[in-house]
Amino acid sequence: MATAVRTRGYLDGLDAETFDLHAYLAKFDPRLLAEPEGRRTLTRLDPLLFGLVYLRHHLRDAEGRLTFGDAHLDWCRAARAWVRPPTLPAEHRDAYIAPRNMGKSTWWFLILPMWAAAHGHVRFAAAFAASATQAETHLSSFKKEIDTNELLRRDFQDLCSPAKRPSGSNVADTQSMFIAQSGFVFAARGIDSSNLGMKVGERRPDLILCDDIEPDESSYSLDLAAKRRTTLVDAILPLNVYARVVISGTVTMPGSIVHQLVKHARGVETAPWIQEEGFAAHYTPPIVKLASGYERSVWPAKWPLDYLKSIEHTRSFAKNYANDPMGADGALWTVDDFRYPGPEGPDPITHMMLSIDPAVTAKRGSDFTGLAVVSWSAETRRCTVHEAIAVKIPPGEQLRERVLALLDEWPRIGLILLEVNQGQDVWQAVFHHMPVRVKTVSQSEPKFVRAEGVLGHYQRGRVLHARRLRELEEQQCAFPKAPHDDLVDAVGSAVRRFLPTKSRQVSKAEAASYL
Incomplete structure (x- = not known):
């Protein structure tokens, strides 16, 4: 039993990069592994050894190699908790x-x-x-x-x-x-x-x-x-x-x-x-970010880091590897539509605004409030999305404090753009006496048409994301199938104000299809 206990300690803290299969197996006395009682004793507290002893054929790859990823070791450690019956x-x-x-x-x-x-x-x-x-x-x-x-x-x-039953069946x-x-x-x-x-x-x-x-x-x-x-x-x-x-x-x-x-x-x-x-x-995650700044594959033997990096930009990687539904088939944005600052650095800021797509309530089934910090550069004539946050805060003092905190964090903000299609009186009570000007806007075009126009700016390189904005990009790639689109609306309102586009006529039938 002592050998099994030492082996459990050996596995703790190891990942696919530091795990040495030969060193792991060397912890066991081969004489014990040659006998049924020894195998039962050594594997009783060790699901990884059990798999290697009894089900090794399920762990080999096409070339006959035995390799492991981070998750496999994590799962074995987690399953050891089954040894003790639950008490709660x-x-x-x-x-x-x-x-x-x-x-x-x-x-x-x-x-x-x-x-x-x-x-x-x-x-x-x-x-x-x-x-x-x-x-x-x-x-x-x-x-x-x-x-x-x-x-x-x-x-x-x-x-x-x-x-068997007494009858033998x-x-x-x-x-x-x-x-x-x-x-x-x-x-x-x-x-x-x-x-x-x-x-x-x-x-x-x-x-x-x-x-x-x-x-x-x-x-x-x-x-x-x-x-x-x-x-x-x-x-x-x-x-x-x-x-x-x-x-x-x-x-x-x-x-x-x-x-x-x-x-x-x-x-x-x-x-x-x-x-x-x-x-x-x-x-x-498929690519592990190390504290040192380096990256490695979650399963190096199966997916070399170079391979994962070569497909990291694809929708298949997002959906099937990163479990990010940006890989879902939305109707407009794809991952190729997102651009980020190059080696020359971020655009100089001429104007910056906080765009808010508010939710009237904060109930469980209600929408989120979308908050987006977006700037425009007169030098490059393009927008940069610096922040995009979805929050579920009731329309009152909490939301006001959250907005004031963003104004402190981004002192270049000179305007709050607030969509007021619903609850206009509520928002006037919340956003009174702000330190910057508050501009309300009511949307009349169908949401899909507005998003089409914003996508056009993205595809022409007129909109950058200051960094990977996962929640925003996820909503955009899944739009209009995403369960929430508050960030799509908040960013879209800001981009449309900085980069106005000519409205196109929409038939009644087309408008109805967007509802």
Whole structure:
């Protein structure tokens, strides 16, 4: 047992760049690994070693190499918490978002539950996916191993044998459920199946796995995402409030469940349900930024840094690697439309304004208030967006204080441009006696038409972003499909004031299509 404990310490703090597989394996006595009891003892507290001993064929690449990324080591460290039974409701609820093809399903639906089942850390695993077929495929992979893996069958006979009735027939060995002689249960369901009350005898799931529970964007919508979240919160989680819960996935659409979890993990924005249900979200970026200023790949052996940098500008990278729905297919902006200051530095500032697209309320379902700091240079005749912030603050003293703080931060601001299509009296009460002039504007053109004109300035190189403005660029690339477009409106109002464009006539039918 001492060897296993030392190895756990060896893994702590390591990442893909510092992890040495040979040094890791050298910690173990090969004589113990040659015997069933030794293998069981050494792997009981070490899911990584379990994977290498029993499921190594799932960890090799096409060339037969064994390599690991940051996320794989993180997941093994996280799964070790399953050794101790939960003592509080919602104590172990985690979401893991990583690049596509990082091996999430292999680890979370095969290696880690197999390790936990073999050693009795978990007694009932319930696996959910976007469809029943997808979930049953995970169970099929699990069953294939217990049916054909000779080493696993030799060391864990009770796990690899189905439970029998007195008549000799299997208790459950179907596409959607397996019950082992050891008592372990693995059930697989589509997330929209009837799940309430799932139990075997008096036992309920003590491990709930949700893998890619959202379909591709082409067959998904914000309404469906809201319904799926309701299913998760109201039907899946109540199966057992003490269960360990793992959500793993990749973003498919702006505003989706996984997208909300990415934002939470990055500290950008927290959807109320995430905190209410006690989830911790863990985001793995494809390119790791080091404190020294250097960068490295999250999985160097699979994705060399040069390769990731060569595709970093593409929508595919944003969506499938960085879990940034800028990769979603919006109707106007693409990542190629964003320009940043060159080696000569930022444009000299002639005028600067704070543009506000306000929300009338700060209720859970209401829009955000968009705040954008935008300047114009007479020398280059182009705009620069310096800041773009979306906040959910009630229209009152808090919003006033936030605006005053921005004026202190950007002393060159000489104008507040305020859209007042709604709640004009409210905004007059909030923005009275400002230290700079307040100009109100009412929009009459359809939102899509206004955005088209602003995009034209972007594509002609007349608008720069002072730096990567992730939230703004995400909204622009997803527009008009994004769940929120407050920053698109705030920036657009400022750009249109600095760089006015001739309004085009819009038919009634076209105007109706933008609503």
